[in-house]
Every structure is written in structure tokens, then in C-alpha cells.
């Protein structure tokens with residue numbers, strides 16, 4: 001039977017500022033807390049462990065204020081990270097999926113595991129539920145992100161323990177999950193980007209009810225990503241037709257490329273590519289494709305026009321600046 005592992009981490013960072021931060025580990029986990037939920041989203045088990053720090057020996061003042069954990073306590077009751085993780089993975093069991101409030105915890109967990117020379121035993125791609133995102137999809141616009149205490153208040157869940165401790169936050173997240181209409185949106189799974197496709201074979205596509213998401217392999221440069229046909233091709237996810245583009249890929253803002261394709265049977269398909277950077281300087285693409293109506297298709301056309309105008313203005317400004325700079 002499948003279980004949901006709702007977990008939360010507390011981590012410390014350099015108390016002397018970023019310059020004194022370890023380049024390989026900016027955030028050192030000092031507490032793991034988790035609850036295991038069954039398929040009815042009922043809590044069946046709990047996990048809580050403190051970790052003895054080995055990178056940052058001083059508590060960052062904000063973190064000690066928020067969590068009320070002291071270095072003394074960690075030195076006294078903390079166990080080595082590797083031991084705690086081995087116990088945690090064993091406690092997770094066989095058939096489970098991770099759930100977290102927000103999208104950072106799995107990345108930081110794996111980064112800490114790598115730092116300690118552990119192998120990553122998780123499946124690839126690593127899918128998980130971002131409960132904060134699900135909450136927004138159900139009760140807001142899908143884009144804004146509420147804090148955990150706001151969600152707890154929303155469901156009038158009794159606050160009987162302080163926030164910002166790992167087990168308590170995991171428990172609150174689990175309670176929010178069990179109160180929300182979870183099975184209505186269980187298709188909206190998230191994917192963690194800590195481990196990325198390194199070859200074509202490892203690239204993958206996720207299918208959602210109203211869009212698809214493709215994650216490319218890593219490349220050295222943005223130009224190389226955008227030269228990959230699999231990244232830029234638009235294929236209808238309903239009928240598998242290769243689509244003709246009404247508007248070819250154009251860059252919109254710093255982070256996005258947009259395009260508009262047409263399926264003769266299913267209508268307009270909007271494409272969006274985000275070129276994301278990895279921490280070791282590589283890039284990869286996340287492409288989403290979505291069937292859209294006339295109105296949203298028109299928005300893409302407008303955005304294309306906007307960028308054209310802006311580009312023209314910029315080059316005009318450049319020419320003028322050059323003109324002024326020329327000696328008389």
C-alpha cells in the first residue's frame with residue numbers, strides 16, 4: 001500500500017555571512033521531521049531526529065530565534081547525518097512518495113547527502129508533492145504561495161505546537177494535506193531538479209490533465225539547449241502530430257521563450273521554455289505545452305508584438321547614444 005512521507009527539514013547556515021559559507025554546502029541540515037500517512041491520509045507513524053553539525057558550529061541568529069534550537073542541544077542530542085539518513089530511508093519503507101511544503105527540501109536533502117558522500121537511493125526522475133503548490137491550485141490562483149501557518153489557519157487546524165520545528169511542520173503539512181481535496185489534484189505532481197538528465201535517454205516528459213512538461217538533458221550553454229530539436233519541437237499531446245508553428249520561439253523577458261503552434265484537430269498549443277541553470281554552471285530546459293483557447297493564443301501574439309516594439313526602441317536608443325558619443 002502506498003504511503004505519503006511528509007517531511008520537513010531545519011537547516012543552519014554560516015553565521016558570518018555568505019562569504020564564509022562552504023561552497024559545497026550553504027545549508028546544513030540539523031533536524032529531520034516526518035510523518036507517514038496512509039492512503040486515507042491518516043497519520044500512521046512519526047520520525048524526528050537531530051543531527052550533529054560538522055560544517056557550521058555556530059547557530060545563525062535568525063535560525064536560533066525561529067527554531068529555538070541551540071548548538072549545545074545539537075552537540076548533545078544530535079547524531080551523525082549519515083546515520084540519521086539511513087534510519088530515515090529505512091523508516092520510509094518501500095512504496096512511498098515524498099510530500100513537502102514548498103519545493104526546496106528534497107534538493108537540500110540530496111545536497112547534504114552528496115556532501116556526506118552518500119549515494120542517492122531515490123528514483124529518477126524524483127517526483128513529489130509540493131503541498132504548498134497544491135494548496136494554491138485548490139484555493140488560490142495556483143501561482144501565489146501561502147505560508148504553512150496561513151494554510152493551517154485556513155482549515156482552522158488547532159495550533160498546539162510552535163511552527164518551525166521539523167516534526168511539527170511536517171505534521172501541520174500532513175494535516176493540511178488531509179483536509180484539502182487532495183485526490184482531486186493528485187495529478188499535479190512536482191519533479192525535483194537536483195538530479196537532471198545527463199543523456200538523451202534520461203530526458204523525460206510528465207503528463208498533466210491540461211499540459212505536459214518536458215525536461216531536457218543538461219548542456220553547457222543556452223544556445224546549445226535551444227538548438228536541440230526535441231526542446232523546440234511542438235508535438236500535440238493529444239494526437240502526437242508534429243505541429244506547425246504560427247509564432248516561432250521568441251524570448252520573452254530574461255527567463256522565458258514562448259511560441260504558438262496549431263494542431264489542425266485540437267487547436268492552439270502554447271509552448272513555453274524556461275532555461276534553468278544548475279548550480280555547477282550547466283543549463284537545461286523545461287518546456288511546457290498547453291492547449292489554449294483563442295484568448296490565450298492572442299496573448300502570445302501580443303507578447304510577441306511587445307518584444308518587437310521593445311527591441312526596436314532599444315536599438316533606436318543605442319543608435320542615438322552612439323550618435324551623441326561621436327566627436328563633432
Ligand SMILES: [Zn+2]
Pocket residue numbers: 236237238239240241263264265266267
Ligand atoms: Zn492534436
